[in-house]
Amino acid sequence: MAHVPDVVELTKTLIAIPSPSQQSNQIIASHLATLLQECGFNLEQLSFVEDDQRKTSLIARKGTGEGGLGLFSHSDTVPADADGWEPFTPTIQDDRIIGRGAADMKGAIAASIVAAAPYTPDQLRRPVTVVITADEEIGYGGAKQVVAESKSLAGNWPTYGIIAEPTQMRPVYAHKGGLRVRVTAHGRAAHTSTDKGISANFLIAPFLADMAELNQLVKREKRFQNAEFDPPTNGFNMVINDGNAAANVTAAKTVCTVGFRPMPDDHREEVLEAIIASAKKHNLEFDWYLHEPFYVDRNSPLIQAALAATGLPAAETVPFGTEAAIFKDLMQLVILGPGNIAQAHTKGEWIAIDQLHSAVNVYRQLIDHFCVNS
């Protein structure tokens, strides 16, 4: 009989191991690696080093054969300011567990492991796979490495995958993507008393004016929207950084980041082209990246099974992005996880304990459906 941890205790244990993306996740990764092996999984670990910090993702598989079901989560969290709460001392209050990562997404890691733990390999006709990535919050570095380098997944990805981000255990079939364009102006710093400087702010100003117009356009025109989402608009935004130049110094470098959340059929190429055309016109340096939106057929076998397991009538959409952007071409996916996204990244972050139990229950039904019975 495999070791089956308690989902509440495990969530608390994981919260008590700080793992903000800015630090190495070595401590939590090795804790999880040991636990997964105790729970009967074969384990693959993949690491990379960024800014001198080692980041490790875990791929744990049980059972042989092709395809099966994967449960996907991430072990990093956003940072936590300890002002006014104790983010790494998990406490239980009003049937909730409070602590950094409770909702996003240490509760989901615990529920995934606990759900898959009791199965023995000979019960499984197809494998169940638990993937726990690093650096989800800062650019999907772990997920990208898993796609590029995993030996245990290469050629045998799960047929179906659950991205266990918080959806209150409602199956989600679509979410918005992410597009960022970084535009840089290079000036020359000088004290204004000399009048020998070139302000990067003046160089970039005409571009900013173009973006102000583009913002009006994308918020106004229906062709840049998609009514399946709430809100239907793409969250067009712009931030500017001139390195906090003093008022009597010309800015040497100004970086403007323009971004929005692409949806299916939202004419995003038009918006991207308008941003790039303006950057070129004003001789500014630029680079950009796009995370595609996630969108699957609402009648896919996984969505249907997820609806049956949760007892809900219809799948939904959410406005936030997930690692589905990285994994979507490899498997049929659903976003389905415990907790409320409104709690993610907040001070006093919590997850309802009944969400954890419900996640274990639903994940086991889906493991039964896709790995035991079919």
Ligand SMILES: [Zn+2]
């Ligand atoms: Zn998350």
